[in-house]
Amino acid sequence: MISLTRSAARYVSKLSNKLRRKLDMLSSRKEFSGSQGRTLHFLLAQTEDVFQKDIEEEYSIRPSTATELLKQMEKNGLIIREPVPYDNRLKRIVVTEKALVYQEQVVNELTALEETLTRDIPEEKLQIFFEVIEKMMDNLSE
Template identity: 85%
Template sequence: MISLTQSAARYVSKLSNKLRRKLDAFSSRKEFSGSQGRTLHFLLAQTEDIFQKDIEEEYSIRPSTATELLKQMEKNGLIVRESVAYDNRLKKIVVTEKALSYKRQVVEDLTTLEETLVKDIPEADLQVFFRVIEKMMDNLSE
């Protein structure tokens, strides 16, 4: 029987909420939200063209959620969406100069968060954690 006090879903939800609050705290001094900062970090790390579907897959979000996120980022001047020559239906996401000016701070904030999150956790335990989380995500995809 599953314990209501030690439910995997409950703990994942609590961790997710704490992470979201930390991300939002990093971003409160800037012109964008924590979700936008996290997405900006992802975009800045890419070397290939990135499209909305890549954001949806990276963060396991619905197309409508990704659309709203990208609209806000565009409104904030962080990205532009440009057509690609090989398919006019596709719009690649391109970071702006304004977004590039935030790169150092975004990377620093997310690196600090990651270091805080995994502090004092042995590497072997982290590897188990990653395998378990991957399996949980696979289970929910079935």
């Protein structure tokens, strides 16, 4: 029988909820949501063209969720979607000048959050954590 107090799914869910609340409380979130900030951070770190499919894969979200997220980011003036010359069906995601204004703030906030999250956890235990989480994600993909 699965223990309700030591359930992996319960703990992952609790961590996810706490992390989402922290993301939504960051100071830059007056302008956009935590999900948009995370996505903006991802976009700003890329050196190649980024497409909706890349966002779906990075955050393991459904196409409809990614569409709504990107629509909101476009509405907030953080991104534009433009066709690529080699395939009119594909639209690359481009950050706007407005988004670039937030770059340093978003990077600093997410770096600080990561440092808080992993504080006092030895590197070898973090490596084990990542291995376990990746295996759990693989298990759920089967």
